Every structure is written in structure tokens, then in C-alpha cells.
Amino acid sequence: MTINERTTVSTGAPDRRERLTKAQRHAFWGSFGGWAMDGFNWTIFGLVLAPTMDTLLPRAGIAATPENIGWYGQISAALFLLGWGCSAIWGPIADRFGRKPAMMASILMYAVFTALAGIASNLWEWNAYRFLAAVGVGGEWAMAGTLLSEVMPERVRERFGGLMHSAAYFGVLAVSAVYLLAGPELGWRGMFLLGGIPALAVFLIRRTTPEPERWQENADARLQRSFWQPVVEVLTPPYRSRTIGNLLLLVVCVIGLWAGSTYVPTAMNNLSAYAGYGHTAAVRLAGVSSMTVAAFTILGCFAVPRLAGRLGRRGALAVLFALMIVGTVGAYGVAYPLHSIALTFIFLPVLGLGGASFAVFTIWLPEQYPTRMRATAFALTTTFSRWVAAAGTFLIGYGIHATGSLTVPLTLTAVVFVIGMGLVRLAPETRDQPLPS
Numbered sequence: 001m002t003i004n005e006r007t008t009v010s011t012g013a014p015d016r017r018e019r020l021t022k023a024q025r026h027a028f029w030g031s032f033g034g035w036a037m038d039g040f041n042w043t044i045f046g047l048v049l050a051p052t053m054d055t056l057l058p059r060a061g062i063a064a065t066p067e068n069i070g071w072y073g074q075i076s077a078a079l080f081l082l083g084w085g086c087s088a089i090w091g092p093i094a095d096r097f098g099r100k101p102a103m104m105a106s107i108l109m110y111a112v113f114t115a116l117a118g119i120a121s122n123l124w125e126w127n128a129y130r131f132l133a134a135v136g137v138g139g140e141w142a143m144a145g146t147l148l149s150e151v152m153p154e155r156v157r158e159r160f161g162g163l164m165h166s167a168a169y170f171g172v173l174a175v176s177a178v179y180l181l182a183g184p185e186l187g188w189r190g191m192f193l194l195g196g197i198p199a200l201a202v203f204l205i206r207r208t209t210p211e212p213e214r215w216q217e218n219a220d221a222r223l224q225r226s227f228w229q230p231v232v233e234v235l236t237p238p239y240r241s242r243t244i245g246n247l248l249l250l251v252v253c254v255i256g257l258w259a260g261s262t263y264v265p266t267a268m269n270n271l272s273a274y275a276g277y278g279h280t281a282a283v284r285l286a287g288v289s290s291m292t293v294a295a296f297t298i299l300g301c302f303a304v305p306r307l308a309g310r311l312g313r314r315g316a317l318a319v320l321f322a323l324m325i326v327g328t329v330g331a332y333g334v335a336y337p338l339h340s341i342a343l344t345f346i347f348l349p350v351l352g353l354g355g356a357s358f359a360v361f362t363i364w365l366p367e368q369y370p371t372r373m374r375a376t377a378f379a380l381t382t383t384f385s386r387w388v389a390a391a392g393t394f395l396i397g398y399g400i401h402a403t404g405s406l407t408v409p410l411t412l413t414a415v416v417f418v419i420g421m422g423l424v425r426l427a428p429e430t431r432d433q434p435l436p437s
Contacts, residue, residue, distance in 0.1 A: 020152075020153070020156075023151070023210040024151055024152060024153070026208045026209055026210060027147060027148060027151040027152070027209055027210055027212075028148060028151075028152070028160060028163075028164065029208075030100075030103075030144075030147075030205045030208060030209030031103075031144035031145075031147055031148045031164050031167075031209075032144075032163070032164050032167040033167070033201060033204075033205070034103055034107050034140050034143070034144050034198075034201070034205065035140055035141060035144045035164060035165070035167040035168050035171070036167040036168060036170050036171040036174070037107065037111070037140075037171055037197075037198035037201060038107075038110065038137055038140040038141065038168055038171060038198075039167065039168030039169055039170065039171025039172045039175075039294075040171035040172070040174055040175045040195070040198070041110050041111065041114045041133065041137060041171075041175075041195045041198065042080075042134075042137050043171065043172045043175045043176065043290065043294075044114065044175055044191050044192055044194070044195050045076075045080065045117075045130060045133075046077075046262040046263075046265055046266075046290075047175065047176065047179050047191070047265050047286065047287070047290055048179070048183075048188035048191050048192070049069070049073045049076070049265070049266055050069055050073075050265070050266055050269045050286075051187070051188045051283075052126065052188045053068070053069040053072060053073055054069070055188070056120070056122060056123040056126055057069070057072060057123065059121075059122055059123065060122065060123045060124075066270055066404070067400070067401055067404045068401070069266070070266070070397065070400035070401060070406065071397050071398070071400060071401035072123070073266065073397070074394065074396060074397020074398075074400060074401075075127075075394065075397055076126075076127050076130060077262065077397070078390040078391075078394040078397065079127050079130060079131050079134075079390075080130050080131065080133075080134045081134070081254070081386040081387070081389055081390035082131065082134075082386070082387060082390050083130070083131035083132065083133070083134030083135045083137075083138070084134040084135070084137060084138035084383055084386040085138070085383050085384055085385075085386040085387035085390070086134075086135050086138070086383070087106070087134070087135045087136065087137070087138030087139040087142075087379065087383045088138075088379050088380045088383040088384055089135075089139075089379075090102050090105075090106055090138070090139030090142060090143060090375075090379050091142060091230065091231075091375045091376035091377070091378060091379025091380055091383075092227055092228060092230055092231060092375075092376050092379075093105075094142070094143055094146065094375035094376075094379070095215075095222060095230045095372065095373060095374070095375045095376050096222055096223065096225075096227055098211050098215060098219070099143055099146055099147040099150070099211060099212060099215060099375060100147065100205070100206075100209055100210070100211050102139065102143050102375070103139075103140065103143035103144060103147065103205065103209075104202045104205055104206055105136075105139075106136045106137075106138075106139030106140045106143055107136065107140060107198055107199070107201065107202055107205070108136070108199055108202050109132070109133070109135060109136030109139075110133045110134075110135075110136030110137045110140070110195075110198070111136070111195060111196050111197070111198040111199035112196065112199060113129045113130075113132040113133035113136065114129075114133045114192055114195030114196065115192060115193050115194075115195050115196030115199075116129045116192075117129040117130055117133065117192040117195070118188075118189040118190065118191070118192030118193040118195070119189065119193075133195075138379075138382070138383045138386065139379065139383075141168075141358075141362070141378075141382055142375060142378040142379035142382055142383070143375065143379075144164065145161070145164070145165075145361075145362045145365065145366060145378055146366060146374050146375040146378050147209070147212055148160060148161065148164050149161065149366035149367075149374075149435060150212035150213075150214040150215060150366070150371065150374070150435070151210065151212050151213075154434055154435065157363075157435065158305045158308065158309060158363050159305045161305065161359070161362045161363040161366075162301050162302060162303075162304040162305035162308075162359050162362070162363065163301070163302070163305075164362060165301045165304070165356075165358065165359035165362040166297075166298045166301035166302060166359070169294040169295075169297040169298045169301065169355075170294075170298060172290065172291075172293075172294035172297075173291055173294040173295060173298070175191075175194075176287045176288075176290040176291040176294060177287070177291060178191070178194065179191060179283065179286070179287040179290070180283075180284055180287030180288060180291065181287075183283040183284075183286075183287060184279065184280050184283050214371045214437070215371060218371070218372065222372060230372065230373040230375075230376035230377075231376055231380065233372075233373050233376075234369070234373055234376055234377045234380055235380075239368075239369065239373075239377070241426075242368055242426075242427050242428055243377065243380070243381060244426070245423070245426025245427040246361070246365065246368070246381040246385075246426075246427050247381050247384060247385050247388070248385075248423055248426060249317065249361075249420060249423055249424065249426065249427060250361065250381055250382055250385035251385045251388045251389050251392070252321070252416050252417060252419065252420030252423065253357050253358055253361075253385075253420075254385055254386055254389035255389045255392045255396075255413055255416050256324050256328070256354075256355075256357075256413055256416060256417055257355060257358070261293050261297075261351055261352070261355050263332075263406060263410060264286075264289045264290055264293055264331075264348065264351070265286040265287075265289060265290050266286075266406070267289075267331070267332070267336055267344070267406055268282070268285050268286045268289040268341070268344070269282050269285075269286050270406070271285075271336070271339060271340075271341050271344065272285050272286075272341070274339050275339070275341065285341065289344070289345070289348060292345065292348045292349065292352065293348050293349075293351055293352040293355065294352065295352065296348070296349040296350075296351075296352025296353050296355075297352045297353065297355040297356050299352075299353065299356075300320070300352065300353040300354070300355065300356025300359070301356045301359040303353075303356070304316060304320075304356055304359040304360055304363070305363065307319065308360060308363055308364070308431065309431065312429050312431045313360055313363065313364040313367075313427070313429060313430060313431060314424040314425060314427070314429055315424075316360050317357055317360045317420075317424050318421050318424050320353070320354050320355075320356055320357040320360065321354070321357060321417040321418075321420045321421045321424075322354075322417070322421065323350055323351075323353050323354030324351065324354035324355070324357065324414070324417045325354075325414045325417045325418065326347075326350050326354075327347050327348070327349075327350035327351030327352075327353075327354050328351065328410065328411065328413055328414045328417070329411055329414050330343075330346070330347035330350065330351075331344055331347040331348060331351055332406060332407055332410040332411045333407065333410075333411035333414075334347070335347055336405075336406060336407050336410075337405075337407045361381075361382065364427070364430060365377065365378045365381060365382070366378065366435060367430035367433060367435060367436070368427065368428060368430060368436075369436065370436040370437060371436070371437060392416070395409075396409045396410065396413065397409075399412075
């Protein structure tokens with residue numbers, strides 16, 4: 001399907017169709033581009049974690065052993081998640097001042113601080129930049145998902161939601177390709193400096209991306225409300241129970257993402273070292289592994305709208321959680337302890353497909369809340385869940401440090417997905433329901 005696909009409108013003529021408007025096309029590409037750049041930037045941190053730790057840990061008087069890299073890397077990941085949790089602030093900003101300005105500000109923030117991470121002189125400075133970059137990173141998904149859901153025609157809203165979410169993994173694919181082709185030459189500092197490029201895109205988004213008419217209709221009334229009113233509404237009946245349900249489901253997704261796919265490059269670095277490969281070959285394999293996961297996550301995002309349409313939002317999420325169980329156990333519980341690079345690559349596609357679970361929420365969350373609080377609900381559930389997940393990832397990091405291996409701690413994250421499959425009924429099923437006004 002192309003961006004110019006004709007869409008059915010209910011005018012009495014049974015098959016009358018119209019093309020997406022120019023504004024709708026710009027909204028899609030603006031959201032797609034912002035989310036793609038988001039994926040580009042967050043992946044840099046995981047992709048170059050090992051070489052970054054190799055440089056910065058000794059400066060702090062810490063030996064750069066695999067155990068220490070795993071331990072301090074997980075602490076850094078937990079700090080990133082804490083920063084992502086702070087990005088909930090973008091929701092009330094978007095509900096009060098508009099989706100587009102909030103999206104542009106979040107892009108600018110993550111681009112600037114990702115680039116600054118490339119000039120960090122010590123571990124703590126690097127972690128501070130990573131934390132601040134995460135505040136921007138976390139806001140982009142909520143802003144782009146909210147804007148797109150409110151602009152797209154109802155008939156294709158579900159489909160374009162899945163397409164938009166795949167953008168992050170196109171960004172992952174792009175940065176992995178850069179690392180594969182030029183990683184040794186750029187080094188970890190050069191990779192982070194590339195993360196500043198999205199700042200330039202803010203000017204293009206400002207010129208081309210429209211503000212949704214749904215939001216503009218009552219903008220004046222929203223300006224008269226308290227800035228925190230949307231937060232109060234999201235956390236009180238009748239929306240409180242679904243908000244808690246979404247938070248718990250997203251905690252499952254985040255722990256799985258950070259413990260599973262984010263550790264793929266580090267695992268591949270370790271496997272390469274065990275196999276006796278040199279630094280350049282290890283970098284190449286880490287890039288290929290990350291690209292493999294990203295490519296299959298893109299395929300999963302393309303499949304999510306159809307899956308969510310046939311099985312419902314709950315059913316689609318349960319299927320993707322099941323795939324994450326198979327991929328996690330296979331990659332870390334079977335292939336990694338066998339030191340098998342080939343077997344790892346057999347399970348990486350499964351891990352990638354399961355990672356598309358986040359795309360379900362790009363479709364599902366906007367359907368659960370009205371316009372006056374939609375961005376706040378989206379941002380709050382997708383960001384506060386990171387705070388809870390940060391504790392889980394910290395425990396995983398401790399497990400890696402204590403056991404001296406990735407195997408047991410990362411394999412045990414499959415249990416989280418088993419629990420998640422039982423929690424899918426905590427959020428309401430919204431299949432075939434229109435976007436609330």
C-alpha cells in the first residue's frame with residue numbers, strides 16, 4: 001500500500017473513494033520521519049555500548065571485563081529508562097499547546113544530547129547525556145502516534161498506525177547499516193555525533209506537518225483548563241483502570257525489549273570474542289545482528305494491523321508475547337550458552353517479530369481516550385512504564401554481574417512475557433470502534 005492509497009468514505013455511494021489529502025500525507029511522513037530518527041538515536045546507545053564501556057570504564061578505575069560491561073551497561077540502561085519516564089511531560093504539553101510543537105521539541109532534545117554523548121569525557125557525564133536524550137526520545141512516540149491517529153481517515157487509521165510504528169525500526173536498520181559499514185572508522189564517538197542530524201529535520205517538520213483539526217477545534221477551551229487536568233482525568237475513573245492495565249502491559253514490553261533485543265549487539269560481541277574474531281569482524285557481526293532483528297520487527301509492524309483486525313488488540317498482543325518467549329529462550333537460553341553464532345541468527349528473526357508488540361499500542365492507545373487527554377494518556381502510559389521497567393532491568397544487570405553471563409538473567413525475562421499473556425484483558429478491546437472525539 002502506498003501513501004496515496006485511495007480510501008473509502010461513507011457518502012452513500014458504496015465504493016466512492018478519495019485520495020489522502022496533502023496534509024494527511026505530510027502528517028504521515030512527518031510522524032514517520034520523527035519516529036525513524038528516534039529509533040536511529042536510541043539504537044546507537046545499545047549498538048556501541050561495549051566499545052563505549054571499554055573506553056570509559058578504565059577512566060573510572062573499573063576493569064572493562066564482560067561482567068562489568070554487562071553490569072554498568074545495565075545501570076546505564078536503567079538511567080535511560082528513568083529519563084524516558086520523565087518524558088511523560090510531553091503529553092500535557094501536547095494536549096495544551098499542540099501535537100506538532102511538542103513533537104518538534106522532543107526531536108530537538110534527543111538529537112542534541114545524543115550528539116553531546118559523543119564528546120563525553122567520563123562515564124558519569126556520558127550517563128547524564130544519555131538520561132537527557134531519553135527525555136526527548138520518550139516523547140516522540142506519543143506525539144507522533146497521537147498526531148497520526150487524529151489526522152488519518154478512520155478506514156486506514158489502523159493500517160497507517162502499523163506503518164508509522166515500523167519507522168523506528170527503519171531507523172534501527174539505518175544506524176545498524178552505518179555501524180556495519182563504517183563503525184570501526186567512526187568509533188563510538190563518531191556514531192553519537194551522527195545522532196545530532198535529526199535536529200536539522202525539525203525545520204522541515206515545522207514547515208510541512210499539519211496540526212490535527214480534532215485538536216484545533218477545542219484549543220481555546222483547553223487553554224482555560226489547568227495544565228495538569230488531562231493527567232488528573234487519565235488517573236481517575238472511568239479511565240484509571242485501563243491506564244493501569246496499559247502501564248502493566250507496557251512494562252512487559254519494555255523489560256523484554258531492553259533485556260532481549262537491546263542486548264543482541266553485546267551478546268554478538270561476546271560470541272565473536274569467544275570464536276576468536278578480531279575487532280572489525282565483531283563490529284560487523286554486531287551490526288548484522290541488530291539489522292536482522294530490526295528487519296523482522298519491521299515485517300512484524302506491517303503485520304500488526306491485520307493481526308489486530310482479525311484477533312483484536314488483545315489477541316495480537318498475546319501472539320507477539322508468545323513469539324518473544326520463543327525468541328528470548330532460543331537466543332539466550334540455548335544459542336548463547338552453546339556459543340553458537342549460527343544458532344543465534346536462527347532465533348533473532350523470532351525475537352524481531354515479537355518486538356513488534358509496541359506497534360499494537362500505536363493503534364490501541366489512541367482508541368481508548370478522547371482528544372482532550374489523548375496525548376497525555378499516550379505519553380503517560382508509554383513513559384511511566386519505563387520507570388517500573390528500570391527496576392526490572394537493574395535486577396537483570398545485577399544478575400549478569402553476579403552470574404558472569406547473559407544466559408540466565410536474559411532467559412528469565414521470558415517469564416515476564418508469560419505473565420503478560422495473562423494480563424492482556426486489563427485493557428479494553430477496541431477493535432472496530434471509531435476514534436473517540
